[in-house]
Amino acid sequence: MTTPSSTVESCTVETADGAKLHTRVFKPKDPKDNLVIVLVHPYSVLGGCQGLLRGIAVGLAERGYTAVTFDMRGAGRSTGRASLTGSAEIRDVIVVCKWAVDNLLADRILLVGSSAGAAISGSAVDLVEQVVGYVSLGYPFGWTASILFGRHQKAILQSPKPKLFVMGTNDGFTSVKQLENKLKSVSGRVETHLLEGVGHFQMEGPAYDAQMVNLILQFIESL
Template identity: 30%
Template sequence: MPDSHQVESLFLEGPVGPLEAVLWSPGPGVSPPLAALVCHPHPLFGGTLHNKVVYQAAKVFDRFALPVLRFNFRGAGRSAGKHDKGIGEQGDVRAAIDFLAARFPGSPMVLAGFSFGCLVGLRVGCADERVAELVGIGAPVNGSDFSYLQSCPKPKLFLQGRNDPYGSPERLEQLAASWPGEKRVVVIEGEDHFFAGALVPMSAALAGWLAARHLELRDR
């Protein structure tokens, strides 16, 4: 991680109470070209901000000296409230965006989400003008509604395991063909929904996408 990396454990002001969060930042006095938000998988199945996929994605943003925020949805970890089937959780994502906008004013955001965090986070990110780019990891397209992306022209990256039972790459590519704007689907061969043996290629794909889109960033 960058030498100037700082860690801040905090609580966001969520719609139903405090939301536990961790912010990695490049240090005081830095005006970052981007700020990143990473949303975790389903809390009823053990998803938290400490999930390994979420953590690895956050490390990629940190390597580029970008501030990156992870938080626990309502009812997860030390966050207040209870699970709301992806409805109230959209307000949690907005609270996280509000925090980043206040802490790093003027910095556009890239919003990434894994599984449930992808489904909920990208819906909010599409509608919020402060979010410039979207990253979906393990998008559960087989049984979830991603139709909102049909009216979302923001640049989109999707990282999907070849054998994902919740989101087949074929289904994802079929849907992505109808989505406007720049989009890219990267299929990680030999992996399922959880990227157990593919955190390195997953991270490399995310880093490559960031570097190609933002020549001003330097991978450390």
């Protein structure tokens, strides 16, 4: 009988304005170091929740890194109300990162955001001192998505912290050209990884979890 290489614990993290965020911590049996990976789920208004990131979180924990997922306000089992533009949710990301520093003894945090979660977490990168890098899985840079999430772009494009943008070449929200144009003005170190022929929601599916884990781990090694 094999012993599990990771365990999962649930807890509640409360924001200053009273939202109670349902949070899960995926702990490796033998942690590599004190870097904690905080994962931010897709758009709450369209049903996004932390469960969508479970496969990636399990994969990271099995490879020796503590991973944290949470339901942003109004999503899953969290209280509060989701905002249309993800502006209130920036506070959720910040409070979970600070909770990880205080309770998981994280001395470094990697923020990983999926879809709208990439936009929201990008706004939080420079607001948490311990965040040392950022990974975007399908950032919604396209024109239509920018109506909702355009206000988040400036923060991540101007951040000096290292960044990795992962996207499918058939992403329905952002074209490869739109991604390239946005990244022309980016500050600091930036990497991109394109998945040929893959769509936005396809990349969010479990079939790509292992690939996302590998890309995140490669990025951590480069930090």
